[in-house]
Amino acid sequence: MDNVFSQLPQDIIHQIFSRLSLRQVLRCRSVSKTLYAALSSPLFTQLLAATSPFPLLALRPPHRHHHYPSPSPLLHLFDPIENKWLQFHLSFLPFPSVHPIASAGGFLYLWADSPASDSNKSLVVCNPLTLQHKTLPQLGSAWSRHGSVLVDSVNNRVIVLNELAALYYSNSNNSWLKFSSNLPSKPRSPILINKSIIALCDVGSPWRSQWKLFICTLKSLQTSQPWNTLEKHEWGDVFDILKRPRLLKGFGNMILMIGGLKSSFSLNASCSTILILKLDLYTLEWGEAGRMPVEMFRCFQESSKFKVFGGGNRVCFSAKRIGRLALWESNETGKEDWRWIDGVPGNGDGLYRGFLFDARLDASP
Incomplete structure (x- = not known):
């Protein structure tokens, strides 16, 4: 041939x-x-x-292994259309170890160790289809351990965020700009959407969590008080019905909030299922996007915590000792579908994290 x-x-x-x-x-x-x-x-x-683009769900390596043990690192991806697992080789990157964390616009973002010292970390942007890469200015190892990395396809914009500070990078300045963050607590699952950062923060006590949404526009990031609470009186107890909520990007102006649906308002209430809520950022109205079937949720009941990743119309769920992933999908009419993803790389018993990866050949860092 x-x-x-x-x-x-x-x-x-x-x-x-x-x-x-x-x-x-x-x-x-x-x-x-x-x-x-x-x-x-x-x-x-x-x-x-x-x-x-070719829509895929990418797995991050296990959290406890910040380095790939193999000399030929692989990115494991799931094709939800054809129900198949794929592998992209990352051995073209000239680093002793790499840790994929995020993606946007066909670009893959990774933490990479400096060849000279493990204490120096760099963010690397690459396209595993074209084998091209670019190294962003170095950051200290503390950022790779405690910062949340937010990316979008506008000027390869990157933000590394924690409760104290935010680092901002784009192709136009080719350097990191540091701004004070001053969030009330460590941001949970922050997302970058419509030129704004939205994050969940716990403003409660050590004995009882109280979650609120905080929002900051990229324009106001450099001001002394950039964050505002995103709330309406009409929302009522929307944050009290979910256990361990977390955020994901939805489509367009939508954000998704996902957590265990509490069976009551008591302090240690059990959960009856996992609920996916959606918030329209234009109207500031909540709606239900999905609810895990009871028979599927039974597999998650015995696990003390679960992980969520994805976005748009696809959300993946993992928990220890289940051996597979649960996948929620929604079509354009809002009809939802739940199914299992088998054949997870490794032993399938881990607490998996991941992100969406829209593969493209025309993305050049």
Whole structure:
């Protein structure tokens, strides 16, 4: 087959394969060296610029292992359309260890160790499909341990946030800008949406949590008091019905808030299921987006905590000793579907974290 394609002009190969989806192109690239070279060239990438991205769910390595044990690190991804696990090799990155944490616009963001010292950490942005990467200015190891990394595709904008400070980076300044944060507590699952940062903070006591939403626009980030509470009297006890809530991006102006649905308002109330709420940032009205089926939730009941990742119309759930992931999906009409994801890499018994990754060939850091 390699001989067949080697005899064709490259522009003919480009025209033939530009009619395929990115998912199909990636399969074809693995057929032969000739096809890999032709379907990885800048000219072909330009032809695919208008192609829809390839939506995937990426797994982060286990939290206790901040380094990959393998000399050839891999990014494990799940294709929810074809119900298959995939692997992207990260060995093209020139670092002793890398830790994928986030993605936006076809870019993958990773914490990387400096070859000279483990105390120096850098954020690296790359595209594992084109094998291109860029290293952002170094940060101390404390940021990699305690900061939340928020990214979007506008100017490769990156924010590293904790309760005391925020670091801001974009291609336009090519350096980190530091601003005071002054949040009342460590932000839980902050998200960057519509030029604003939204985070959950616990303003309660050591004995009883009290969650509130805080919002800060990127424009006001450099002011002395950038954060405001996002609340309405009509919301009532929306934060009291959920145990250990966390946020994810929804579609457009929507945010998702997910947690265990308490069976009562008592201090140590058990949960009856996992609830997904949605907040319209334009109207500031809450609605229910999804509710985990009771038979599925029984698998999560014995676990003291669970992890949530994803966004948009797909949310994944993991807990220890379950051996698989639970997936919630919603279509354009709002109809929801719950299913199990089997074949999780490793032993499948861990507490998995992850993020959405929209694979693109035309994303160049």
